[in-house]
Amino acid sequence: MTLKDLPDAKEAALQESNGAGDSKKLKKLKSVTPFQRFRKSLGGNISALIGLALILLVIGVSLAAPVLAPYQPDAQFDDGLTAAGEPIAPNQTYLLGTDPVGRDLLSRMLYGGQTSLLIALVVNVIAITVGTIFGLVSGYFGGFVDTVLSRVVDTMLAFPAILFAIALASAIKPSVGVAILALSLISWTSIARVVRGQVMALKEREFILAARSVGVKNSRILIKHIIPHLFSPLIVLLALTIPTTILLEATLSYLGAGVPPNVPSWGNIIQDGTRYYRTAPWIVIFPGLAIFLTVFGFNLFGEGLRDALDPRQKQ
Numbered sequence: 483m484t485l486k487d488l489p490d491a492k493e494a495a496l497q498e499s500n501g502a503g504d505s506k507k508l509k510k511l512k513s514v515t516p517f518q519r520f521r522k523s524l525g526g527n528i529s530a531l532i533g534l535a536l537i538l539l540v541i542g543v544s545l546a547a548p549v550l551a552p553y554q555p556d557a558q559f560d561d562g563l564t565a566a567g568e569p570i571a572p573n574q575t576y577l578l579g580t581d582p583v584g585r586d587l588l589s590r591m592l593y594g595g596q597t598s599l600l601i602a603l604v605v606n607v608i609a610i611t612v613g614t615i616f617g618l619v620s621g622y623f624g625g626f627v628d629t630v631l632s633r634v635v636d637t638m639l640a641f642p643a644i645l646f647a648i649a650l651a652s653a654i655k656p657s658v659g660v661a662i663l664a665l666s667l668i669s670w671t672s673i674a675r676v677v678r679g680q681v682m683a684l685k686e687r688e689f690i691l692a693a694r695s696v697g698v699k700n701s702r703i704l705i706k707h708i709i710p711h712l713f714s715p716l717i718v719l720l721a722l723t724i725p726t727t728i729l730l731e732a733t734l735s736y737l738g739a740g741v742p743p744n745v746p747s748w749g750n751i752i753q754d755g756t757r758y759y760r761t762a763p764w765i766v767i768f769p770g771l772a773i774f775l776t777v778f779g780f781n782l783f784g785e786g787l788r789d790a791l792d793p794r795q796k797q
Contacts, residue, residue: 537779545596547595551593555592562586569761570584572764579765598731605669621680621682623700624682643668647734651740656740735747
């Protein structure tokens, strides 16, 4: 090798070194799984972590109600009312006070959390299942099928949601099952619209068109290729619709058309205290605060999930 060839040799060695570095970086990027990227993105979102902490706190306390509650939720006490028949203010015996019939408010709130969270979870599982089926069929097949199913969704959306739920719950004897049915019927339509839009965009993607061109059956395309791409938006929808359902259940129970009075829930506890909001405000304040913290936690966590699962939506 001559002296003239030395610069060329150095340049070649430098290019080879850069190429090796790029390949190492590429291997490192490939070694990071989607779950690790998701965990890193969510872990860096303080708001989402605060929301998750609130959710876990509410769920944990509600599940531990049989252990944490000092009394049975329907137990009435002779010393639970004043001599004038008014609820007792918070004290050492009744930490959050009592309700209008002398029951321990803390115990009712703990068990009421179980009822409210259970209804919200079941309602949203039903709503996501029904809404996903409607959205899949409507968005994928289009045409006449899409027109018919879209009109069904539009008809359901034409009714004021809360009035429809009240009418249904009033026509049947109030119970937890009736509350779940009423809330499910008004919750699936928005999910169906979101899924329909997602499917209509997905079915025009190259991998779906390629599968169709080689004769893959529609059922296999839906199950193997489209539904897996719906997991992320559905998880975000679940996290964001649960707080809405909690508020709707509380509204129904407050209006006397949801959970029956003998079953504790945050909504009917507030309803019990409306007549005493001046003399015994704690009956309204404490369950209202529980609803606020739960809804706030789910909203924070849902937004964090959305940003982690779909970074393109970050502002």
